[in-house]
Each structure stands twice: as structure tokens, then as C-alpha cells.
Amino acid sequence: MNYDCIVIGAGMSGLAAGIRLAMFDKKVVILEKHSIPGGLNSYYQRKNLDVGGVRHFDVGLHALTNFMKKGEKGKPFSKLLKQLRLSYDDFRLHPQTYSKIQFPDVSLKFSNDFALLESEVNSHFPKEMDNFLRLVETVRDFNELDLTLGYRSSRETLKQIIRDDLLTEMILCPLLIYGSAWEDDMDFAQFVIMFKSLYFEGFGRPEGGVRTIISLLMKKFEEAGGSIRFRTAVSEIKTNAKGEAIGVVASGEDLMAPIILSSIGYPETVKLTQKFPSQKVPRTGAMTFLESIFVYDQKIPLAVNDSTIVFYNNSRHYSYRPAANFFDSASAVICFPDNYETQKRIGEGTVRVTYMANYEQWKNLSRQDYELKKEVVGDSAFELVKKLAPDFQGKLVFKDIFSPLTIEKYTWHMNGTVYGSVDKTRDGTTPVPNLFIIGTDQGFLGIVGSILSGISMANLHGLMTGSEA
Amino acid sequence: MTASEVRQVVIDIIADIAPDEDVTVIEDSKSLREQLDLDSMDFLDIVMELRKRHKVEVPQEDYPKLATLESCVSYLSPKMA
Numbered sequence: 001m002n003y004d005c006i007v008i009g010a011g012m013s014g015l016a017a018g019i020r021l022a023m024f025d026k027k028v029v030i031l032e033k034h035s036i037p038g039g040l041n042s043y044y045q046r047k048n049l050d051v052g053g054v055r056h057f058d059v060g061l062h063a064l065t066n067f068m069k070k071g072e073k074g075k076p077f078s079k080l081l082k083q084l085r086l087s088y089d090d091f092r093l094h095p096q097t098y099s100k101i102q103f104p105d106v107s108l109k110f111s112n113d114f115a116l117l118e119s120e121v122n123s124h125f126p127k128e129m130d131n132f133l134r135l136v137e138t139v140r141d142f143n144e145l146d147l148t149l150g151y152r153s154s155r156e157t158l159k160q161i162i163r164d165d166l167l168t169e170m171i172l173c174p175l176l177i178y179g180s181a182w183e184d185d186m187d188f189a190q191f192v193i194m195f196k197s198l199y200f201e202g203f204g205r206p207e208g209g210v211r212t213i214i215s216l217l218m219k220k221f222e223e224a225g226g227s228i229r230f231r232t233a234v235s236e237i238k239t240n241a242k243g244e245a246i247g248v249v250a251s252g253e254d255l256m257a258p259i260i261l262s263s264i265g266y267p268e269t270v271k272l273t274q275k276f277p278s279q280k281v282p283r284t285g286a287m288t289f290l291e292s293i294f295v296y297d298q299k300i301p302l303a304v305n306d307s308t309i310v311f312y313n314n315s316r317h318y319s320y321r322p323a324a325n326f327f328d329s330a331s332a333v334i335c336f337p338d339n340y341e342t343q344k345r346i347g348e349g350t351v352r353v354t355y356m357a358n359y360e361q362w363k364n365l366s367r368q369d370y371e372l373k374k375e376v377v378g379d380s381a382f383e384l385v386k387k388l389a390p391d392f393q394g395k396l397v398f399k400d401i402f403s404p405l406t407i408e409k410y411t412w413h414m415n416g417t418v419y420g421s422v423d424k425t426r427d428g429t430t431p432v433p434n435l436f437i438i439g440t441d442q443g444f445l446g447i448v449g450s451i452l453s454g455i456s457m458a459n460l461h462g463l464m465t466g467s468e469a
Numbered sequence: 470m471t472a473s474e475v476r477q478v479v480i481d482i483i484a485d486i487a488p489d490e491d492v493t494v495i496e497d498s499k500s501l502r503e504q505l506d507l508d509s510m511d512f513l514d515i516v517m518e519l520r521k522r523h524k525v526e527v528p529q530e531d532y533p534k535l536a537t538l539e540s541c542v543s544y545l546s547p548k549m550a
């Protein structure tokens with residue numbers, strides 16, 4: 001079969017790229033190894049043994065970043081809506097109440113109104129307020145979308161602006177764990193993207209969770225005339241004598257196209273490309289996580305806990321690196337998805353806890369030890385929830401814990417990495433002509449980031465190339 | 470197409486790609502970017518829609534010629550004659 005364009009992977013970036021190409025009459029196919037779309041932010045279900053039926057879970061979704069109110073302009077989310085011709089109301093977004101960065105002696109709250117974080121910094125770090133405002137200016141003036149930027153350490157940059165190390169740690173904590181492929185640091189352009197999407201803009205949650213987003217994207221793609229194949233693994237990216245990508249082998253079949261957009265990760269893409277110049281092989285990132293999901297027979301009353309997401313850390317230094325011992329209970333992200341405003345407060349309650357993990361150690365466990373270790377993680381996370389919601393009387397009715405191995409098993413990201421390689425390709429190009437990287441390893445991640453990556457890479461490499469439709 | 474038909478073609482496209490904009494108040498001689506929330510991605514969409522709906526090709530070096538409604542009409546009219 002011949003196509004104008006092949007997209008590998010039906011995650012957020014692949015679906016978005018597919019929509020843009022199909023919208024302008026490109027003959028496009030999305031090839032997905034899994035049986036359903038969504039990738040790192042997909043969904044699954046588990047039997048509800050008490051009442052029959054099933055409970056639905058999202059793999060990832062804590063928060064949709066880049067929150068905006070209806071009608072706001074010039075924002076990442078408004079760009080996404082316009083480019084995919086989706087309407088704001090389709091997302092049925094509920095804003096967060098507020099979130100907080102909780103360290104031993106001090107907590108900083110932030111919400112979808114940046115003034116809250118400013119006033120929190122002002123009251124807890126009055127001596128740093130001017131420096132914080134300087135940082136805000138620097139972030140505001142920075143062009144993070146410049147595709148020619150190289151790596152620049154955020155820690156080094158922050159050191160020149162903020163003097164109190166504790167404030168630096170607290171600012172970095174949510175930004176690192178929500179989007180850094182690098183250990184203990186992140187590229188400054190990525191810092192700026194994350195600062196804007198978390199602190200300037202904030203969090204929302206679509207009613208119905210990630211399914212709402214995925215079904216909007218799927219519907220758009222199909223309406224635009226694109227085709228999609230599930231349970232179809234790409235096993236090889238084919239090149240010609242000149243070293244240009246010309247097609248793929250998918251489930252044993254040859255599919256040809258002059259443009260190939262891959263969302264499966266940069267190192268993962270290289271592995272499938274026979275003639276990849278070996279000196280340029282990107283490194284696999286080490287950051288991977290464990291997620292514990294608890295379902296209670298009731299929602300946690302707002303009087304007990306009304307925050308949406310807590311970025312918890314038990315010391316003054318925030319360590320962001322693979323856990324020394326299977327998982328790191330020194331820090332965690334605790335998400336209370338019931339605490340988005342204007343959501344119904346009846347029915348079961350859910351809490352999600354994310355810990356940093358260590359892929360190698362999990363990989364080497366026996367089946368039995370693996371299950372036991374997961375129990376240890378679950379117990380630790382359960383205690384942490386109790387600590388944050390001490391007077392909650394609800395009964396635990398279900399729990400599920402997934403590990404780096406689960407992530408690897410269902411998304412085929414090497415080492416269960418969530419934020420991809422530490423070697424990004426910001427303009428999407430690879431040493432192989434006609435083969436482009438989209439999504440996480442183009443340097444834009446999270447749901448909104450990877451969708452925007454799919455859009456902009458499809459525009460740049462699929463639509464603006466001047467080739468005829 | 471007459472000049473006013475070409476003008477309408479452009480307005481229809483803008484209305485579709487930026488549904489939240491009021492296209493009835495656009496001033497012909499003023500920059501579209503300044504009046505509306507349009508960025509370079511949106512200009513790409515105008516170009517792509519011109520190709521899709523009217524088979525008109527606008528090479529990348531000519532994008533600046535789409536800056537105002539007036540310039541759109543004078544640039545596109547010969548192509549859509």
C-alpha cells in the first residue's frame with residue numbers, strides 16, 4: 001500500500017498529526033501496536049467484584065495542564081483547539097481547586113490564578129520576592145518554541161536568579177516530575193514550557209477523563225478521512241540506497257510513504273531503522289514511575305482535603321532520579337481527581353499516588369517478588385494518603401498499582417521511560433531524511449504538549465514541504 | 470471571481486479556522502494579525518484551505534502577501550480569475 005504519510009503510534013501526538021494531515025487531504029494511516037489508542041495516556045478497566053460491571057481507569061491523567069477559560073486567546077490550548085478545529089466545550093473542562101508543593105516546613109499553594117503563587121512566595125520567602133519576579137520576567141520573555149535551542153541547565157540558570165535553595169527546590173519539584181527526562185535537572189526551554197503550563201496557566205480535568213480527549217481526537221481523525229490500524233506493530237523502517245526513509249514493515253506488510261512521523265520515542269525509532277548512522281544514537285531516559293490508584297467507598301470530604309494535587313517531598317532537597325531502592329518514598333505526587341471544581345461529589349472516591357521508580361531493579365524481580373514489591377509500594381502510598389487526609393473514614397474498596405514494567409509492556413517505551421530520551425530533536429528531524437520524530441522526543445510532552453508537537457511537526461514536515469496533495 | 474467574491478472566500482476561511490472571531494468587523498486595510506487572534510499556524514491553514522477549496526497555490530515566500538484583506542484580494546484575484 002502507498003500513502004502520502006505514515007504515522008507510527010496512536011498516542012496524543014500521533015492522533016493530532018494524523019488529524020492535521022487527513023484534514024488537508026493527505027492519504028494518511030496511523031499504525032498502532034496496542035489494541036486501543038492513547039499510548040502513555042490511555043485507559044483500562046477492572047472488574048468491580050462488589051456490584052458487578054467494571055471500573056474505568058485512566059493510565060496517566062492527573063491533570064490537563066495549560067488550563068484556560070473559554071474564549072482566551074493566544075494560549076497553547078487555544079492553538080490546539082483552532083488547529084484541530086475542536087471547540088472548547090467539547091472538552092468539558094473542570095478547573096482545579098488549588099494544588100500545593102508540600103515540603104517539611106513550608107508549603108506553597110498555586111492555582112489557575114498565578115497571583116496565588118506570587119502571594120505564597122511573598123509570604124513564605126519575602127526576601128526572595130524580587131528575585132522570583134525576575135524569574136517570572138525571564139520566563140515570560142523566553143521563546144521556548146524556538147526549535148534551534150540547545151540544552152541549557154535550569155539549575156544553573158536559576159542559581160543566577162534565586163538565592164534561597166529551598167525556593168529553587170520547591171519551584172523545580174512539580175516541573176521536574178511532570179516533565180523532565182533529565183535527572184535532577186531539566187533543559188531550560190522545557191522549564192519555561194512547564195512553568196507556563198503549570199504555574200501561569202494551571203490544571204483542569206475533562207469530564208470523563210482521558211477518554212473524552214481520545215474520543216474527540218479519534219472522531220476528528222475518522223471524519224477527516226484518515227485510516228488507523230490497531231494491533232499493527234511497525235517492525236522496521238525501510239530506507240533506500242540513498243539512506244532516505246521510504247516506508248515501514250507493519251505486521252509483516254510493506255507500507256510505503258515519502259514521509260514517516262514516529263511517535264514511539266527516538267531511541268525506539270532508531271532501533272527499527274536499519275541504516276541509522278550509529279554515532280548519533282540517542283540515549284534512553286532513566287525516569288520512570290509507579291502509580292498506585294486507590295478507590296474508596298466515598299469521596300474524601302473537602303473539609304478533610306480540598307487540594308487537587310499535592311507535590312510532596314519530605315526533605316529540603318528534592319531528589320529527582322531513579323529510586324535507589326525500587327521506589328522513592330521521600331517524595332510523591334498525590335492526585336485527588338475528585339477535587340476538580342464543579343464535579344459531582346457523589347459516588348466512589350479516587351486517589352492516585354506517583355512515586356519515582358527504578359526500572360532495572362523492577363526488571364530483575366521474579367514474578368512472585370514483583371507482586372510482593374508492588375504490595376509494599378501500595379502500603380507506603382496508602383499511608384501517605386492517610387497522612388494527607390488524616391480524618392478520612394472511607395473504606396478502601398479497590399486498588400491497582402502499575403510499575404515501569406507495566407508502562408513498558410503496554411507502550412513499548414524502552415525501560416518504561418515516560419518522558420523519553422534525554423536527546424531531543426527539537427525540529428523533529430533525524431539523520432535519516434523523510435523520517436521525523438513527533439511527541440515526547442521532539443521535546444514537547446504531557447497531553448497538551450504532545451498534541452501540539454503532533455500538530456506542528458505535521459505542519460512543518462507534512463504540509464509545508466510544498467509537495468502536492 | 471470578482472474582487473468581492475475573492476474577499477468573501479478569504480472571510481469564509483477565516484470564519485472556519487477561527488470560529489470565535491467576529492469576521493464582520495475586519496477592516497480591509499489593517500493587518501489581519503493585529504485585528505484577529507491569528508498566528509503563523511493559522512496562516513498556514515488559510516493557505517491550505519485555499520488549496521483545498523479553490524486549488525490555489527500560495528508558495529511560502531508569498532505568505533506576507535496575505536497580510537491584510539486588501540492584499541489578499543489583490544494577490545489572489547489573478548489566481549482565481
Ligand SMILES: Cc1cc2nc3c(=O)[nH]c(=O)nc-3n(C[C@H](O)[C@H](O)[C@H](O)COP(=O)(O)OP(=O)(O)OC[C@H]3O[C@@H](n4cnc5c(N)ncnc54)[C@H](O)[C@@H]3O)c2cc1C
Nearest residue numbers: 009011012013033039040041060062063234439440446447
Ligand atoms: C503514569 C503517567 C501519568 C501521566 N500523567 C499525565 C498528566 O496528568 N497530564 C499530562 O498532560 N500528561 C501526563 N502523562 C504524560 C503523557 O501521557 C505523555 O506525555 C503523552 O501521552 C505522550 O504522548 P506521545 O504521543 O508523545 O507518546 P505515546 O503516548 O507513547 O505514543 C506512542 C504510541 O506508539 C505506540 N507504539 C509503540 N511502539 C510501536 C510500534 N513498533 N508500532 C506501532 N505503534 C507503536 C504505543 O503503543 C503508543 O500508543 C502521564 C504519563 C504517565 C505514564
